[in-house]
Amino acid sequence: MRKIFSLRRSVVLAILGLLVALVLPATAASASTPGKLTLCSNGGFDSYAEFPGRGGFSTYIIPAGTCHTTNLGGSVIEQVNVHKGNGAYIGSTIYNGSVGLVIVTISGPSFYAYMP
Incomplete structure (x- = not known):
């Protein structure tokens, strides 16, 4: 009987750990102002954002x-280039300092961006 409870506890803890791992990046991403x-690197690779302007x-x-x-500040719309950590170009989007921006890289490599 004790082994069943121990196994059940292990499964529950593993599921809770997975949920925490999935929720924390989303919480951090929604914190932009x-x-x-x-910038969240969720595509299995390192990434960075570049501002040519x-x-x-x-x-x-x-x-x-x-x-x-x-913290970038600014109040104008400007181009943002998204790159893999090795410098490979992924794509571009725009940043508006008046509202902020969240960029999330995904496998592909690709990314999506949204204003919080």
Whole structure:
């Protein structure tokens, strides 16, 4: 009887761990606010964002499976280029400092972006 409870407890803990791992990145991603860019590397690869209108300024390289928020400020619409950590270009989107932006990389490689 004790083994059954132990096995059941292990399964429940494993499921809870998986749920926490899935929910935490989403929570971090939804935390973006005006003047901030949140980049989440969820595609199984490192990534970074580059701002050509700011002289090529770029974020840190964000490790796979993590998110990072950068305080950019600004009130104009500007281009953002999204790259894999090795420099390979993935695509572009726009950043509006008045509302902020969340970028999430996904396998492909690709990404999606949304305003919080």
